[in-house]
Amino acid sequence: MKHPFPDMPAAATTPASEISIAGDDEADESYLGQFIPLYYHHNMLMDENRMLSFKAAIDHAVFEGAKVLELGGGTGVLSCFAAAKASNVWCVEFNPDLVRESQRFLALNPHGHKVTVIHANAFEYLPPEPVDIVICEMIHAAMLKEKLVDVIEAFKQRYRQRFGEHLPVFMPEAMVMAVQPIQQNYDFFGYYAPIIQVQPAYFSHPETIELAAPMVYSTLDFSQPVAREIEWEGAFTLESDCVVNALRFITKNILSVVAEQAATIDWFMGYLALPLAEPVHVKAGDTLKVSFRYLTGGSIRSLENSIHASNVTICDGTG
Ligand SMILES: C[S@@+](CC[C@H](N)C(=O)[O-])C[C@H]1O[C@@H](n2cnc3c(N)ncnc32)[C@H](O)[C@@H]1O
Structure with missing residues (x-):
């Protein structure tokens, strides 16, 4: 895996009302959307x-006596x-099964008595104090x-309306997202199925050929206003003859900034590999142009439907 993220053009934003979400958001919500089944918590x-x-x-950010x-x-x-x-600690959860289960688990753990579980909607809840x-x-x-x-x-x-301008620290503090063209093997014992997948981070993926270094397409800083709209266009120079048949989306959560060590505590999520509707054939040195737009919290389909990938190398007539 090629890290870190190189410099990139800043992500543009588009008013949410102008972005058509060509997906199935409602259907998406019904499974592994907001209601994550209990067994998935395991x-x-x-x-x-x-x-x-x-x-x-958490060990770094939460100090003695913190709220x-x-x-x-x-x-x-x-x-x-x-x-x-x-x-x-106020712990807000809207799934009644999890409210019950978390109360049961917390009672089995040291310090659990300091946690108050509240059955409420995170979109509406405010703690009783700052x-x-x-x-x-x-x-x-x-x-x-x-x-999120x-x-x-x-x-x-x-929170500002109730307690004033000073905001708490958020965990994650920020997040960085990158995209990378790949050639993915979609042959399953003779059955060809270009299928969406999540690839564990920190492991090698022999079925995946990385065709260029990842490019950062968005950074979100939760200490600042964050827009839902993400729109990006960029170009990759391919290093060898290949077929680009998927894009890999990489998400790094900066959970906590360790200022005293000039470091961060990060969580790389599994990489989301989305097959392209049409694979793109490229030669070494060609330029692959990629663009997409979506709303955070939107469906995977909405991102997939917005992806455009094409070989924009100008043919000079010699090859
Ligand atoms: C990815 S899980 C994380 C659970 C837990 N924090 C952990 O790290 O294991 C997200 C949780 O948020 C809950 N949730 C989603 N939308 C919510 C909302 N609007 N209000 C309260 N809880 C919500 C889900 O039921 C789920 O338990």
């Missing part, structure tokens, strides 16, 4: 990459990590499907 608890990143970030709010608490695990040092840190893990690769951006922006607005 997968999240087992995800070492996710868990250790959050544990380290913490978690929006979308699920099983309560991140709230419980925070409770190791915090004096109070908080120092807001944790929100409503995050999906490429910031699709899950509603909307939830945080709505929260900032009502």
Whole structure:
């Protein structure tokens, strides 16, 4: 995997009302959208990459006696990590099954008694007093499907109205998203199926050929106003003759900034690999132009439908 992200043109923004979401957002919501099934929380608890990143970030950001709010608490695990040092944690969850389960789990853990689970909508809830840190893990690769951006922006607005201008620190503090052309093997025992996939980060992927270094297409800084609209156009120079048949979307969550070490605690999510509707044939040195636009929290289909990828190399007549 080629890291880090090289410099890129800044992402443009378009008013949300002008972006047509050519997807099936409503259908998307009904499974693994906002209502994540209970058994899937086990997968999240087992995800070492996710868990250790959050544990380290919470340990760094939450100070002794801090007041913490978690929006979308699920099983309560991140709230419980925070409770190791915090004096109070409010853990907001709207799925009644998870409200019940998190209360049961928290009672089994040291510090769990410092967490108050609240059955409420994260779009509406305000804590009874100002908080120092807001944790929100409503995050999906490429910031699709899950509603972190909307939830945080709505929260900032009502928090300011109630408690004044000074905002808490958000976890994640920021996020960086990049895109990379790839050639993906879609042959499954003789059956060709160009299918969407999520590839674990930090592992090698023998079925994937990386055709150029990833380019950053968006950075979100939650200490500033964040727009939902993402629109990007960029060009990759391909290093060898190949067929570009997919784009890989890389999402790095900057969970906490460790200023004293000039470092960050990051969580790389699984890479989202989306097959192109039409594979693009390129020769070494050709330029691949890529563009897409979508709304954070929108469906994967809406991003897929907006992707344009073409070989824009001008033929000089010699080859
Ligand atoms: C990706 S899970 C993360 C759960 C937990 N924080 C963790 O890290 O394991 C997101 C959680 O947010 C909850 N959620 C989604 N939308 C919500 C909303 N509008 N209000 C409250 N909770 C919400 C879901 O039910 C789910 O439990």
